[in-house]
Each structure stands twice: as structure tokens, then as C-alpha cells.
Ligand code: 13P
């Protein structure tokens with residue numbers, strides 16, 4: 001099924017995605033080559049497949065390939081493991097025999113794999129420009145400034161637990177590790193929220209405002225005990241100080257542009273057309289979308305719900321289009337469609353193209369590691385503390 005390209009995000013990424021210098025500058029990649037050789041960029045799909053297959057065979061168990069559910073079919077078919085970000089993090093920790101972990105996903109996922117894998121293992125992100133625009137909405141300087149302002153205002157018994165979504169840079173995970181905090185993913189956010197409130201009075205949740213709010217509501221925190229922290233203008237509201245005093249959860253103003261496309265109107269339209277429809281969305285969607293849905297959860301959860309449903313079920317799904325198309329193809333006995341009529345891929349996930357796989361895999365056969373993602377040891381240590389708290393919790 002062809003992906004329509006009416007949304008701005010997908011325009012830039014048709015064949016070989018562009019390498020965005022701004023995104024690039026923020027990524028800390030040790031050995032990195034930005035320009036894919038023309039030789040690979042111009043290769044036919046069949047030739048790329050042949051080369052990728054041959055390289056995987058030759059590398060055998062020295063290589064493990066991870067594929068996030070949002071990867072396109074041409075990539076996911078090579079994944080030894082498909083999963084949501086939580087499952088892939090677990091898998092990275094469980095494969096000490098592999099010298100190379102080829103991560104078909106985005107930068108923060110590859111960083112987490114590097115942190116959780118052994119020192120003898122190397123993690124490769126085939127295209128270094130595959131970042132996550134939401135993860136880029138919080139940086140360490142802003143988070144440290146926020147922390148300082150909150151602790152100054154609230155005093156010694158502020159009891160703030162920092163919780164970072166998996167979709168964040170390694171130094172933010174390390175910040176959480178150092179400050180008694182934790183990481184969460186969309187599949188374990190409720191358990192992590194319980195963990196945090198059993199240790200503190202307040203949670204600072206970054207970078208996704210919506211996952212934070214949806215999880216807090218589920219935990220029983222009413223909206224008036226939440227406040228939104230805008231890192232660009234933190235104290236802009238006249239009641240800012242009062243709101244912070246009152247808040248049990250401080251939500252970073254960050255979002256996913258793919259999931260912000262879903263609306264209550266789309267859900268109402270789908271329900272009018274199919275009265276028995278089940279609406280299933282990702283928790284990165286806005287509160288009102290999640291509340292209007294029948295079910296919500298991580299990408300893995302979305303797949304599981306559809307897998308166990310009886311034939312003939314109609315689903316309106318609110319998540320990234322490569323995943324929705326794949327589930328629809330794998331379940332022809334059900335009627336599955338994306339709630340957004342202008343179907344839009346996650347433009348950064350889409351930057352992983354088979355040409356990049358062929359390029360980095362053939363380099364490995366020559367003993368060269370291209371586009372390795374490597375987190376420095378001090379950051380990795382504290383990020384691991386926060387990630388391991390999460391793995392022990394959920
Ligand atoms: P999952 O953890 O549900 O795979 O979500 C990751 C993500 O980036 C969703 O936009």
C-alpha cells in the first residue's frame with residue numbers, strides 16, 4: 001500500500017531521506033559517516049536485498065537486528081526482533097553473543113541499546129539522521145534549569161522524582177539516574193508512575209506532555225494538580241508559582257507531531273461510519289483523543305489487541321502509518337484503518353532505508369564500523385541506573 005505524501009513531514013523523505021544538519025549536530029555519534037556512497041544510493045531494491053541477505057548470513061550470530069514497529073516493511077523483514085521501545089531495550093540486554101547490534105529505529109533507542117549491552121558490543125544506527133523530534137524537545141541544559149528553579153521554589157522537602165520517557169537523550173536518562181529518578185516507556189508508564197509516587201510527592205515528567213498527562217490521569221491525579229512546564233518561557237503564567245506549589249505532576253511541553261495529528265473529530269467520523277468500531281490509539285495522543293478511544297497503549301499493545309480480536313472486528317487506529325498498514329496486511333480477516341486520512345509516517349523512522357543497511361553491513365564484513373552510537377561511560381553509568389530501575393519495575 002502506497003503512503004500518501006500530503007503531510008509536510010513525509011515530503012522530505014521520499015527515496016533516500018535527507019540528512020538534516022541541525023538534527024545531526026545534536027547527536028553524539030563517535031564514528032560517523034553522513035554521506036551514503038552513491039553506489040548504494042542508486043542500487044536497485046533487488047540488489048540491496050541480495051547484499052543484505054548475504055551480509056547477514058556471513059555475520060551469523062555476530063549480528064542481531066532490531067526493528068521498531070514503525071519501520072517500513074522493506075526494513076522490518078530483516079529484523080531478528082520487532083518490538084516497541086521497551087521490548088527492544090530488553091532484547092538488547094539479552095544478546096551478549098552478538099558483536100554488533102544493528103538498530104533499525106531512532107537514535108534514542110540505539111543509545112539505550114548501547115547502554116544496556118556489554119562493553120564488547122557495538123550498536124549501529126544505519127542512518128545517523130534518524131532522530132526523534134519529540135526527544136529533541138528537551139535538552140540537559142533546560143532540564144537542569146527547570147530542576148534548579150523547582151527545587152529553589154519548593155525547598156528541601158519538594159520530593160520531586162524526575163521521570164523521563166524512553167524518547168529522550170542518554171544524558172537526560174543519566175540526569176534521572178543521578179537524581180533518584182527513572183525511565184519509562186509507553187508500555188510501562190503506569191507502573192513507573194506508581195514507583196515514582198511511592199518515593200516522592202511530585203513527578204517531573206519529560207519530554208512528552210501527553211503521555212505524562214494520560215498516565216497521571218490513569219493514576220488518579222486530577223488536571224488541577226498538574227502544570228505544564230514550557231522550557232522556552234517557564235514562568236510566563238501569572239499564577240506559575242502557585243500552580244507549581246499545587247502540582248503533583250509537572251509536565252514538560254513536548255509532543256510527537258505524528259500523534260498530534262489524531263483528533264476527536266476523526267474518531268466521531270469513524271464511529272458514525274462503523275457503529276461497532278473499536279478505536280485504539282497510542283498514549284502520545286492528546287488527552288481528549290485517548291479519552292474518546294476504546295483502548296490505548298504502546299505499539300506492542302496495539303498489535304496484541306488486534307491479534308486477539310475475532311474476525312470481522314473493525315479498528316480505527318491512531319498511530320504511525322507503517323505499523324497500521326502492516327497490521328492491516330497481516331490481519332485481512334479484520335477491517336483496520338488509520339484514523340488520520342492524510343496518512344503520515346514518522347519522518348525520522350523513515351530515514352532508515354535498505355541502502356543504509358547494505359552499506360553498513362558490507363562495511364562490517366570489511367571490519368569497518370560505520371555510524372556506531374556510543375554513549376560515554378559516565379553518562380552510560382547513570383542512564384543505566386535509571387533504565388535498570390525501569391526494567392526492575394515493569
Ligand atoms: P513505543 O514504545 O510504543 O514503541 O513508542 C515509541 C514511539 O516512539 C512512539 O512514537
Ligand code: SF4
Nearest residue numbers: 132133134256258346
Ligand atoms: Fe519520535 Fe513521534 Fe517518531 Fe515516535 S513517532 S519516534 S515520538 S517523532
